[in-house]
Amino acid sequence: MFTPVSAKFFEAPTLELSRSLLGQILVHELPEGIVAGRIVETEAYMGADDRAAHSFGNRRTKRTEVMFGKPGLVYTYQMHTHTLINVVSGPVDTPRAILIRAVEPVEGIDLMAKLRGKHMPIKQWTSGPGKLTKAMGITMDYYGHHFTERPLYIAEGDPVHAVAVGPRVGIGNSQEAVHYPYRFWESDNPFVSKFR
DNA sequence: GATCAGATGACCT
DNA sequence: GGTCATCTGATCC
Structure with a gap:
């Protein structure tokens, strides 16, 4: 079956980790069974200096608290009716995180x-941050x-064949951060979320 | 206590 | 392209 990676895996610098998460498998062992998806799209949120990050300016709240913790922690938060999931990136007290935007079942x-x-085509099950959390419970x-x-x-998981890079999605009011190339995805993978 | 905005997605016209 | 579901935090009173 699947085996968790070691904590060491999460210690890479944030942008590097954003890339190396591509191709890895997100696994959830539910009472009803195991669901697993291969990560095909991520976005880095670079903490204190990134206007698009919840932790911009080292903003520390109940919500962002976990971002200040150890790399590899789970940062979930609610967006309207959806849950979004992030991988906390380190080091401790450097509040960075990587949003998992899409997986391939x-x-x-x-x-x-x-x-x-x-009922919908499988391509629409996990091709977005809110979709994949619902599909994976x-x-x-x-x-x-x-x-x-x-x-x-x-x-x-399996290595990605090619990585594409571009600006992040849905952060239109983040001024200078709007065009930072912090979105990573596997080129031509049909489960990547749509461009806007 | 009120109000508003948001790292979204589903459904409508 | 527009609406809105309905949750949390921030920013004002």
Whole structure:
């Protein structure tokens, strides 16, 4: 089955980790079964100096608190009706995080379909940050959990064939940060979220 | 206590 | 392209 990566994996610099997360497997072991998705799109949020980051200016709140912690912690937060999941990036007290924007279903297809509810093409199950958390049963309960621990963890996957880089999605009011090239995805992967 | 904006997505015209 | 669901934090009173 799947084995969690070591904590060491998360210690790479944030932009490097954003790239190396591509191709790795996000696994959730639910009572009803295992769901797993290969990460194909990420976005880096560079903390104190990044106007698009929740932790811009070292803003420390109940929500951003976990970003100041150890790399590899889970940062979940609510966006309207959706849960979004991030990987905290270090070092401690450097509040950076990497948003997982899309995965490619690799295991637990039936369960994912059930969790998504509505009938739709598989390409639409996990091709967006809010979609993938729903398809994988990820909730706010995982805030502060660590990605090396069951039941929610990251396992080693397959290398990506090519990585594309571009500006982040949905941060139009973030002034100078709007065009920072902090979005990474596997070129031509059909599960990458749509451009806007 | 009120109000507003937002790292989204589904559905409508 | 527009609306809105409905949650949390920030910023004002």
